[in-house]
Amino acid sequence: MGKKFKILALPRERDVHKEPLPRIGGLAMAASFVLVAFLVFRFINPDLSFGATRLSDFDTHFWGIILGASLISLTMFLDDLRNLRPTVKLIIQILVALVVIASGIGIDKIANPFGPEINLNSVYIQVATISGITYHFSLFSDLLTLIWIVGMMNVLNFIDGVDGLASGQSAIAALTIFLLSLSASVNQPATAMISIILAGAALGFLVWNFPPAKIFMGDSGSMFLGFMLGVLPLISGGKMATAFLVLGFPIVDGLVVAIGRLIRRQNLTTPDKTHLHHRFLAAGFSPRQAILSMYLIAAAFGWVALRSTTMNKMIAACILVVLLLVLIWVLKIVKDRKAVADVSR
Secondary structure, three states, X not given: OOOOOOOEEOOOOOOOOOOOEEOOHHHHHHHXXXXXXXXHHHHHOOOOOOOOOEEOOEEHHXXXXXXXXXHHHHHHHHHHHHXXXXXXXXXXXXXXXXXXXXXXXXOOEEOOOOOOOEEOOOOEEEEEEEOOEEEEEEXXXXXXXHHHHHHHHHHHHHHOOOOOHXXXXXXXXXXXHHXXXXXXXXXXXXXXXXXXXXHHXXXXXXXXXXXXXXXXXXXXHHHHHHHHHHHHHHHOOOOHHHHHHHOXXXXXXXXXXXXXXXXXXXXXXXXXXXXXXXXXXXXXOOHHXXXXXXXXXXXXXXXXXXXXXXXXXXXXXXXXXXXXXXXXXXXXXXXXXXXXXXXXX
């Protein structure tokens, strides 16, 4: 379909591919996820529930996930076709995050390794009263949830710059949350099911996206994966530390790139070659070597996340930041030496 209707990604200076490739893989991932989720939760195992209020055979959390995933994938497909302005994309992301918040999903508390949990539902702002029901906006909880989900969508969009990276790291993250949700301390089979369905969609796409790619996911795919990886930790007991460890490299990489653009007085949305995967390629790694290295790092930190307490996760997160900065420095040295060697030849 991508070739027939000429929905193609044309090679740009910062791209790895050299010929036009279809960029509608995101729709395939989102459609397969939504279809399988409906079949499983409605017919195969209708007893699965996230513990929220039931609404027409599903609970509100399920509706929030499905509606949010569908909306972000379909609207970002318009971006793949027409290149929407960054402000328009941001507004769409905020609206999708609000759909999730309206379904009851949010960050209600934050684990505190030094004392009791921090309650984020201490300040409410009345929004409206409809049919005698008063709706509130939880200032700290809903605002943090909004920032988290929008941030995760952009993080996954950032790393979708080399074949197989976004889909592979998403699969690793989803599998980690799947295992976490099955653990005795969490015990959330509904979250485990949603996670393994997402992992299946990402791995099914990875077969065709692994270098050399035959199809791209486009913004409709990267935003969909980012949305899901933003929501999954919230419905698995707010395991944001786990999500940060598994996706720590792209999260910190995105922050480093953003800070670098601010220092250079560039627009934050201006594409460049300062992302971690670009640094691997510039240092002489092949696309496969680059993404396999980042897979290994993500899997290692996912293993740490599964086997660590909150305090150990915080320590591991700090190590992660230091490790990334050291890795960037090492890759820069290798790149510079490679450039000198090339000139001397």
